[in-house]
Amino acid sequence: MSQRNRAATVRERDILPIRAKPMWKQLALITCTIAVANAQQRWYPHEGGLLKYRVNIRFGEEPQDTMPNGWKFGRVSSVSTDSAGNVYVFQRGKKADPLIVFDASGKYLRSWGAGMFGNPHGLRVDRDDNVWVTDNGDHQVMKFTNTGKLLLTLGIKGKPGTDDKTFNRPTDIAFAANGDFYVSDGYGNSRVVKFSKDGRYLLAWGKPGHGQGEFQVPHSVAVDSKGTVYVSDRENNRIQIFDANGKFLRQWTHLGCTQNIFITPRDEMWIITHRDNIENLTYDTLAGRIMHIDLATGRILGAMESPGHWITVARNGDIFIGSLTGNVFRWYPGWLAHGLGSTEGLRPAN
Numbered sequence: 001m002s003q004r005n006r007a008a009t010v011r012e013r014d015i016l017p018i019r020a021k022p023m024w025k026q027l028a029l030i031t032c033t034i035a036v037a038n039a040q041q042r043w044y045p046h047e048g049g050l051l052k053y054r055v056n057i058r059f060g061e062e063p064q065d066t067m068p069n070g071w072k073f074g075r076v077s078s079v080s081t082d083s084a085g086n087v088y089v090f091q092r093g094k095k096a097d098p099l100i101v102f103d104a105s106g107k108y109l110r111s112w113g114a115g116m117f118g119n120p121h122g123l124r125v126d127r128d129d130n131v132w133v134t135d136n137g138d139h140q141v142m143k144f145t146n147t148g149k150l151l152l153t154l155g156i157k158g159k160p161g162t163d164d165k166t167f168n169r170p171t172d173i174a175f176a177a178n179g180d181f182y183v184s185d186g187y188g189n190s191r192v193v194k195f196s197k198d199g200r201y202l203l204a205w206g207k208p209g210h211g212q213g214e215f216q217v218p219h220s221v222a223v224d225s226k227g228t229v230y231v232s233d234r235e236n237n238r239i240q241i242f243d244a245n246g247k248f249l250r251q252w253t254h255l256g257c258t259q260n261i262f263i264t265p266r267d268e269m270w271i272i273t274h275r276d277n278i279e280n281l282t283y284d285t286l287a288g289r290i291m292h293i294d295l296a297t298g299r300i301l302g303a304m305e306s307p308g309h310w311i312t313v314a315r316n317g318d319i320f321i322g323s324l325t326g327n328v329f330r331w332y333p334g335w336l337a338h339g340l341g342s343t344e345g346l347r348p349a350n
Contacts, residue, residue, distance in 0.1 A: 048300035051292060052335035053319065055306075059106050059330040060089060066108040071096040072326075078123035078260075078310035079322035080131075082146060085314055088131060089328055090123040099123075099133070099148070104314070106330075112148030118158070122172040122220075123310070123322075126181075134183070136169040141183055143199075152199050160188050164201035167193070172260070174221040174229070176244065182221050182229060190215040192231055192246065205246030210236055212248040222261040222269075224295060230269075232258040235277045239298075252298040259285065260310045269293040272308040272321060285309050285324050290331070306331070 056062070061073070074093015081087050085104035092098070097111035098120050113120075118137020125131055130151065131144040140155035160168040168188025175181045179197030191206035206215045216235035223229055227244040239252045239261070257277040262270045271291050274280035279287055288308045292301040306329060310322035319331040 046303040047289070047291065048302045051290065051302040051304040052333070053304065053331040054334040054336070056106075056330040056332070057327055059087070059320070059328040060100070060102050060108070061106075064106070066106070067096065067100070068108070071100075073328070075324045075326055076309070076322040076328055077120050077324070078133075079320045079328055080123045080125045080312045081314040081320065082125045082129045083127075083315070084129075085316060086146075087314075087320060087328070088123060088125060088146075089322065090120045090133060091326075092120050093326070099131070099144075101146075104316075104318075110147065112144075116142075121186075122170070124173045124175070126175050132173045132181075134170040134172060134186070136171060136187055139167045139169060139188075141167065141170055141173060154183075154195070154199055162189055162191070164204075171218065172220045174223045176223050176227055177225060180244075182223065184218040184221040184231060186218060190218060192218060192221060192229070192242075194244075194246070203246065205242075212251070213240070213242075213246070215240075220258065220260045222263045224263050224267050224269075225265070230261055230263070232261055232271075234258060234280075237276050239271075254298065255291065255293070255300070256289070259288070259308065262311050262313055263295070264313055267295050268313070269295045270311055270313055270319065272306065272311040290319065290321070304331075 072093060072095045073091045076089060076091045078090045087102045089100045090098060098113035098117050100111040101109045103109055117135045119135060121136040122134035129146045131146055133142050138157045139160050140153060140157055142150060143152035144150055155167045159166060162168060167185045169186050170183050171186035172184045173181055181195050183193045185191050185193050190208040191204050193204040194202045196202055206213060215233050218231050219234040220232035229242045231240045233240050234257055237257050239255060239258055241249045241251060243249060255271060256273045256275050257280045258271050258273040260272050271293060272288055273291055274288050286307045288306050289303050290306045291303045294301055306321055307323045307325055308321040309324050312320050321329040323329060
């Protein structure tokens with residue numbers, strides 16, 4: 001066989017199997033080719049579609065810094081809002097009080113907590129505007145009025161434990177409709193503890209492990225309007241879901257390494273999450289995603305990038321992120337239709 005005939009045979013042999021493929025396989029090949037071409041021109045879409053928000057990356061410090069002279073955030077572990085839209089920031093730096101309160105525009109209002117905490121971690125404001133915190137350095141949970149008066153302390157300062165009077169590095173708090181509340185406990189322990197409205201121990205569940213009802217760092221806890229309890233089992237890269245007494249119901253394993261969960265009064269779930277626990281720890285919470293989740297199915301409704309350790313949603317819909325970068329991010333609706341042109345970079349918000 002001549003070299004020309006041999007080359008023609010090779011070409012025919014390569015082409016014929018493609019022609020012989022069923023129509024659905026040919027369409028699949030075409031679809032893949034188009035997808036690759038599009039991927040070369042733009043990034044892949046966000047999970048559930050892009051959430052179209054703008055951001056103030058230094059809430060409380062820009063565009064005007066109204067905190068006392070010399071004050072500056074350290075690592076911001078958590079953030080929450082009250083019924084009036086005021087914003088509460090729990091931070092670890094030495095150049096400001098640990099708990100700082102701003103109005104919705106970022107104007108400093110008041111602060112407290114100097115010398116009170118071993119290591120600030122979680123922060124929640126309940127429906128009566130009481131302020132709750134978890135101190136994972138001193139193993140305590142504390143309840144304050146919104147002006148800083150201490151109302152309740154759970155746990156023994158500086159004493160880790162696993163009984164009904166102690167915690168071991170607790171992480172978060174969540175409230176049921178009847179006033180009962182749950183504490184994820186947390187870094188040292190691997191359990192969720194339930195208390196009555198007045199702080200009386202009711203029950204606990206969980207132990208170290210990877211099975212149902214077992215945890216590797218229960219980092220966040222949230223409760224919906226029906227009393228269902230959602231626990232971020234962070235190092236197991238999942239959210240486990242329980243009834244009010246700790247009975248396992250189901251789990252979601254598709255949302256990555258969830259740092260924090262927030263459920264609005266209308267049962268809208270928001271999370272700040274990372275691809276997996278290794279990426280979360282390696283990047284120190286930098287490579288995060290905000291996700292809006294369908295509470296019934298766990299389906300991702302939308303996503304956007306954000307660093308973050310803590311998430312809360314104000315009543316007006318603004319999303320606040322507490323970031324270990326030393327920032328509070330305020331995300332608000334306001335997608336830009338075009339660039340800012342020659343003025344870009346002159347405004348602090350940009």
